[in-house]
Amino acid sequence: MTEREPRDPNDPVLPAVEEVREAELRGVEAGLGEVFEVPIGPIHPAMKEPIRLTFRVRGERIVGVEIRTGFAHRGIEFMGMRQGRNLIQVLYLSERICGICSVSHPIAFTQAVERAAGIEVPPRAQYIRVIISELERIHSHLLWAGVAAHELGFDTLLHLTWRVREKVLDILEELTGNRIDYAIPIFGGVRRDITPEQYPKVWEAIRYYRGLLEQLLDAFLRDPTVEARTRGVGVLEPKEAEELCAVGPTARASGLRKDVRQDRPYLAYPDFEVKAITPADYGLTPIGDVYDKIVVRLLEVGQSLDIIEKALMNMPEGEITSFPKIPALLAYLKKAEGEGLGWHEAPRGEVIHYVRLVSGDESLLVWKVKAPTYSNLLSWYPMFEDQEIADIPIIAACIDPCICCMDRVYVVRDGREETWTKEQLLKLSWEKTRRLRR
Amino acid sequence: MRAEQVLRALTASLGEKLRSYELRPLEVGVRQKRTVEEIWAEVAREAIPQAVAVLKGLGPLHISIISGHDAGETIELLYHLAVGFGTEGGEVMVTLRTFLPKSDPTVPSICGILPGAETTEREKIEFLGVDFPGIPRRDHVFLPDDLPVHPWRRDEPELEKFLHRMVEWEKGHDRKGTEGS
Amino acid sequence: MSGWLVVGQAALVLLGGGIVGLFYRGVDRKIAARMQARIGPPLRQPFLDLGKLLVKETVIPKTAVAWLFSAMPFLAVIASFTALLYLPWGPFGPVLEGHGDAILVLYLLAVPALAMALGGFASGSPLGVVGAQRELVMLVSYEFPLAVVLVALAWRLSTLGLGPAFSLGVLAQNPLWGAVGPLGILGLAILLVSLLVVTPAELAKIPFDIPEAETEIAGGLFVEYSGTYLALFYLADAVRTVVMAGLVVALFVPYGIAGPLGLRGAAAQVVDLLFWLLKVFFVMVLAVTTVRVGMARLKVDQIARGFWWRITALALGGLLLLVLDKVVMA
Numbered sequence: 001m002t003e004r005e006p007r008d009p010n011d012p013v014l015p016a017v018e019e020v021r022e023a024e025l026r027g028v029e030a031g032l033g034e035v036f037e038v039p040i041g042p043i044h045p046a047m048k049e050p051i052r053l054t055f056r057v058r059g060e061r062i063v064g065v066e067i068r069t070g071f072a073h074r075g076i077e078f079m080g081m082r083q084g085r086n087l088i089q090v091l092y093l094s095e096r097i098c099g100i101c102s103v104s105h106p107i108a109f110t111q112a113v114e115r116a117a118g119i120e121v122p123p124r125a126q127y128i129r130v131i132i133s134e135l136e137r138i139h140s141h142l143l144w145a146g147v148a149a150h151e152l153g154f155d156t157l158l159h160l161t162w163r164v165r166e167k168v169l170d171i172l173e174e175l176t177g178n179r180i181d182y183a184i185p186i187f188g189g190v191r192r193d194i195t196p197e198q199y200p201k202v203w204e205a206i207r208y209y210r211g212l213l214e215q216l217l218d219a220f221l222r223d224p225t226v227e228a229r230t231r232g233v234g235v236l237e238p239k240e241a242e243e244l245c246a247v248g249p250t251a252r253a254s255g256l257r258k259d260v261r262q263d264r265p266y267l268a269y270p271d272f273e274v275k276a277i278t279p280a281d282y283g284l285t286p287i288g289d290v291y292d293k294i295v296v297r298l299l300e301v302g303q304s305l306d307i308i309e310k311a312l313m314n315m316p317e318g319e320i321t322s323f324p325k326i327p328a329l330l331a332y333l334k335k336a337e338g339e340g341l342g343w344h345e346a347p348r349g350e351v352i353h354y355v356r357l358v359s360g361d362e363s364l365l366v367w368k369v370k371a372p373t374y375s376n377l378l379s380w381y382p383m384f385e386d387q388e389i390a391d392i393p394i395i396a397a398c399i400d401p402c403i404c405c406m407d408r409v410y411v412v413r414d415g416r417e418e419t420w421t422k423e424q425l426l427k428l429s430w431e432k433t434r435r436l437r438r
Numbered sequence: 439m440r441a442e443q444v445l446r447a448l449t450a451s452l453g454e455k456l457r458s459y460e461l462r463p464l465e466v467g468v469r470q471k472r473t474v475e476e477i478w479a480e481v482a483r484e485a486i487p488q489a490v491a492v493l494k495g496l497g498p499l500h501i502s503i504i505s506g507h508d509a510g511e512t513i514e515l516l517y518h519l520a521v522g523f524g525t526e527g528g529e530v531m532v533t534l535r536t537f538l539p540k541s542d543p544t545v546p547s548i549c550g551i552l553p554g555a556e557t558t559e560r561e562k563i564e565f566l567g568v569d570f571p572g573i574p575r576r577d578h579v580f581l582p583d584d585l586p587v588h589p590w591r592r593d594e595p596e597l598e599k600f601l602h603r604m605v606e607w608e609k610g611h612d613r614k615g616t617e618g619s
Numbered sequence: 620m621s622g623w624l625v626v627g628q629a630a631l632v633l634l635g636g637g638i639v640g641l642f643y644r645g646v647d648r649k650i651a652a653r654m655q656a657r658i659g660p661p662l663r664q665p666f667l668d669l670g671k672l673l674v675k676e677t678v679i680p681k682t683a684v685a686w687l688f689s690a691m692p693f694l695a696v697i698a699s700f701t702a703l704l705y706l707p708w709g710p711f712g713p714v715l716e717g718h719g720d721a722i723l724v725l726y727l728l729a730v731p732a733l734a735m736a737l738g739g740f741a742s743g744s745p746l747g748v749v750g751a752q753r754e755l756v757m758l759v760s761y762e763f764p765l766a767v768v769l770v771a772l773a774w775r776l777s778t779l780g781l782g783p784a785f786s787l788g789v790l791a792q793n794p795l796w797g798a799v800g801p802l803g804i805l806g807l808a809i810l811l812v813s814l815l816v817v818t819p820a821e822l823a824k825i826p827f828d829i830p831e832a833e834t835e836i837a838g839g840l841f842v843e844y845s846g847t848y849l850a851l852f853y854l855a856d857a858v859r860t861v862v863m864a865g866l867v868v869a870l871f872v873p874y875g876i877a878g879p880l881g882l883r884g885a886a887a888q889v890v891d892l893l894f895w896l897l898k899v900f901f902v903m904v905l906a907v908t909t910v911r912v913g914m915a916r917l918k919v920d921q922i923a924r925g926f927w928w929r930i931t932a933l934a935l936g937g938l939l940l941l942v943l944d945k946v947v948m949a
Contacts, residue, residue: 012553013553014553014556014574016574017574017575036745036748037745038745038746038749038836039745044837045833045834045837045838046834046835046837057749059752060749060752060753060919060920069579069580070578070579070580070581070582073580073581075589078589078590115464123468126468127468149915150834151834152915152916153825153826153828153832153833153834153915153916154914154915154916155655155825155912156654156655156912156913157915159655159656159657160655160656163656223915225826225914225915225916225917226915228915228917228918228921229915229916229917229918242498243552243553243554244553244554245500245501245502245552245554245555246554247500256498256523256524257523257524257525258498258500258523258524262526262527263520263522263523263524263525263526263527263528263529264474264520264527264529264530264531265466265467265472265474265526265527266466266474267466268466268467268468268469269466269467270466270467270470270471270472270527271467271468271469271470273470273526275526276524314469316468316469341476341518341531341533343502350502352502352503352518354503354505354516354518356507365507366505366507368503368505368506370502370503370558374503374557374558375502375554375557377557378553378554378556378557388918388919388920389749389835389836390829390832390835390916390918390919391918392835393834393835
C-alpha cells in the first residue's frame with residue numbers, strides 16, 4: 001500500500017510547483033477529498049533541529065511538501081571571510097559548524113588551505129586524521145540508528161544503541177580530550193599524537209563493536225515491526241539520487257557506489273582501499289528505502305572498524321605536524337596565496353570546502369562550505385511523494401539531516417541540571433577525562 | 439575516467455568559449471600513492487549550461503556546490519562539479535569558473551540539466567544577488583524572505599548599517615537567559 | 620443494601636481505582652525503564668505529574684470550539700471512573716451490580732476514546748485532527764474483536780444457565796475454564812490472546828499509540844490540551860488501564876487464593892483483594908509494558924488491517940470453537 005509507483009523515466013525528478021497544485025485540484029474534483037496543510041516544525045518533537053516542512057495532506061496521504069530552512073543560519077562563512085579572523089580562528093569556527101561531524105569540516109577545511117598554500121602533511125598525521133574521522137563515523141551512525149528507532153516509536157532500540165555508542169565517545173575522549181569538537185586537525189598536521197599506551201584501549205573498543213555489530217544488525221534488520229515501518233517507505237530511486245546529486249549513505253542506499261573516499265581519495269585513504277557500501281553487499285537488491293539506509297549505515301560501522309584496525313597496524317612513525325610553532329604557521333599562511341578545494345566523506349556524505357588566500361592578508365578572501373545535508377535536501381521531495389503522515393519522521397530522519405550543519409549554526413547544549421554551574425561541569429568533565437586516561 | 443578525456447571533450451565542444459584551463463594533479467596516499475586530478479577551467483558565462491551538458495555526457499555527474507565571490511567589477515562564480523563517480527579513483531573534479539559583470543549579473547540556470555543544482559543556485563540568488571534565468575524556484579533558502587541585502591556583496595551600502603542594527607538589537611536584549619549561568 | 624452504603628462503597632472504589640491506576644502507571648514506567656537499561660522515574664512520579672498538571676495554566680486555543688474542547692476531558696474521566704463501578708474487585712462484586720451489564724462496560728470503555736477524538740477535532744489544530752481521525756479508525760478496528768470476545772463468553776455462560784450471563788459479576792463468579800470441554804478450553808485460550816492484543820490498542824500504547832504518536836504528530840489529540848484538562852485525560856488513561864486489565868482478569872482468571880489457603884472472613888477478603896491487584900498488575904505488565912518496550916509504532920493502515928483480518932478472525936475462531944464445544948458437550 002505504501003509503496004509508490006516507479007517513476008516514468010521521462011518525468012522530471014522534481015515536478016514543478018504548479019503541476020503539483022494542478023494534480024491536487026484534479027484530485028479534489030475527482031472526489032478524492034479535500035487537501036489540508038499539516039505543518040511540521042520549525043519546532044517539532046521529531047525534528048531535533050529547526051526546519052519547517054509544510055505538508056499538503058489528503059487523509060493520511062501526502063500530496064505535496066514545501067521545505068523551508070534557514071531557521072538556524074549563523075552566517076559562519078561571512079564570519080570567516082569578512083570579520084578579520086585569522087586562519088586559526090576560522091579553524092575553530094569550522095569545527096563548530098556541526099556538533100556531530102565536528103572533525104569532518106576541519107578535515108575538509110585544512111585540506112583546502114593546505115592545497116591553497118602548498119603545505120605538506122606528514123604521513124602519521126594523515127593516519128591520525130583518518131582514525132579520528134572513522135571513529136566519528138561510528139559514533140554518528142550509531143547516533144542516527146538510535147534516532148531512527150525513536151522516530152519509529154521503538155525507544156528500547158534507541159536506548160540500546162545510544163548505550164553502545166558511549167564506548168566510542170569514551171575512546172574519542174581518551175584520544176582527543178573531548179566527546180565532540182575534537183580539535184585534532186590543524187594546518188599541516190594534527191594537534192595530538194596517538195600514543196602507544198592508547199592503542200590497547202582502541203583495540204578493546206574495536207573488539208567490543210565487532211561483537212556487537214551482529215547483534216545490532218539483528219535488532220534492526222530482523223525485527224518485524226521495524227521492517228513493517230521501513231520497507232518500501234521513502235524510496236529514492238537510483239536515477240533520482242543521481243540527478244538530485246544525493247551524497248553519502250542516502251545515495252548509496254539507492255545502489256549508487258558513490259563515496260568520496262573511493263572515488264577521489266584524499267589523505268591516506270588510498271592505503272585502505274575503501275569500497276562504497278550498498279545494500280547489495282548485504283545480499284539485498286537496493287531499492288533506496290529507509291530499510292536500505294539502515295543497512296548501509298550499520299555496514300559502514302563495520303567498514304570503519306576495518307579501516308581503524310588497518311590504520312593502527314600500519315601507523316607510520318614520524319612527526320605529527322610540519323609546523324610545530326603556531327606563530328610560524330600564521331606567518332607562513334599570511335604570505336601564502338592561492339585557492340584550493342578540500343573534501344571529505346563525512347558520516348552523512350560529501351563535505352567540500354573552497355578557500356582562496358591572498359598574500360599579505362591573514363584572513364580568507366573566499367570561503368564556501370558545503371555540508372552533506374545541503375546536497376541531500378532535494379532528495380526529500382521524491383522521498384515524501386505519496387507517503388503517509390506516519391512516515392514523515394522516519395523519512396525526514398533517513399537522510400540523517402544535520403540542519404545546523406547545512407544552515408551552519410552551532411547548538412549549545414547545557415548541563416544536566418540547572419544547579420550545576422559551568423565551572424562545576426567543566427571540572428566534572430576534566431575528572432572524567434582523567435579517569436579514562438588512567 | 440581520466441582528466442585528459444574530460445578536457446578533450448570540453449575543448450572540442452566549447453572551442454573559444456573555454457577561455458583557459460589548468461590541470462592540478464594531486465598526489466595522495468601514504469603507502470599506496472595515487473594521483474587525483476583536478477581541472478580548473480574558465481568558461482564564458484553563456485557556455486555554462488553547454489559545459490555542464492558535455493560533462494553529463496561523460497558519465498554520472500555530481501554538483502558539489504557553486505562558490506561565489508564579489509571581485510569588485512565582476513562577480514566570480516565557481517561551479518565545483520565531479521564527473522564519473524562509482525569507480526575507485528575514477529572521479530574527476532572539474533571547477534568551472536565564470537565572471538559576471540555587476541551591471542548584468544545573470545547566468546543561465548543548469549537546473550534543466552542537473553536538477554540537483556537548485557539549492558545552490560537559489561543560495562547564490564540570496565547571497566550574491568545573481569540571477570539564474572530558468573531556475574524553477576527562486577525563494578530564499580537560508581535567509582529571511584524580506585532581508586534587504588545580499589550579504590556577500592562587498593559594495594552593499596546597506597550591509598554595514600544592517601549589521602550594525604543587528605549588533606544594537608543584540609545589545610538591547612537581555613542576554614542573561616542565554617548565558618549559561 | 621442501603622443507599623448510603625452504596626455511596627460509601629462507590630467512593631472507596633473510585634478513590635482506590637484512581638490511586639491504583641496512577642501507582643500502576645508508575646510501576647509500568649519503572650519496569651519499562653529497567654528493561655531499557657535506564658533508571659526510570661520514582662514510583663510516585665505519576666502523582667507528581669498529575670499534581671503539577673493541575674496547578675499549570677489551562678489554555679484554550681482561539682481556534683478551538685471552546686465548550687466541546689473543555690467538556691471532553693470531563694466526559695473521559697467520568698466514563699472511565701464509572702466503568703470502575705461495574706468492575707468486580709476480587710472478592711467484592713461490582714458496586715452497581717444489577718444496574719447495567721458487560722455491554723455497558725464496553726460502551727464506557729469506548730466513551731473516553733470518543734471523547735478524546737472529539738476533543739482532538741474541537742482543538743482546531745491540524746495535528747489534533749489527524750490524531751482524532753486515527754483514534755476513530757482505531758476504535759472501529761479493535762471494538763469488534765473486543766465485542767466478539769465478550770459475547771462469546773456470555774453466550775457460553777448463558778448456555779450453562781447460571782443467571783444473567785451479561786453481568787460481569789456473574790461472569791467472574793463462574794469461570795468457564797472448568798465448565799467446558801477441550802475444544803472450549805482451546806477456544807477460551809484463543810479469545811484470551813485476542814483480548815490481550817486488544818488491550819494495548821484500547822489503551823493506545825505502543826505499538827498502537829498512533830493517535831498520540833509523539834514523534835509523528837507531536838501528541839496528536841492532546842497537542843492543544845494543557846493544565847487541568849491534560850491532567851484529567853492523564854487520570855482517565857490511568858484508570859482505563861485498571862479497568863481494561865480488570866476486565867481481562869474478570870473474564871478469564873477470576874480465581875481467588877483465599878479458598879485454597881483455607882482462610883475465612885475478613886482475612887480471606889483482604890488476601891483475595893491483594894491477589895486480585897497482583898493479577899491486574901500481571902496482566903498490565905504482560906499486555907502493556909512488555910509489548911510497548913519490545914515493538915515499534917505501527918501505522919494506521921497496518922493496525923486497521925491487522926485488527927480487521929487477523930485479530931477479528933482469531934476472535935471469531937475462538938467463538939466458533941466455543942459453539943462447537945457446546946454442540947459436542949450437549
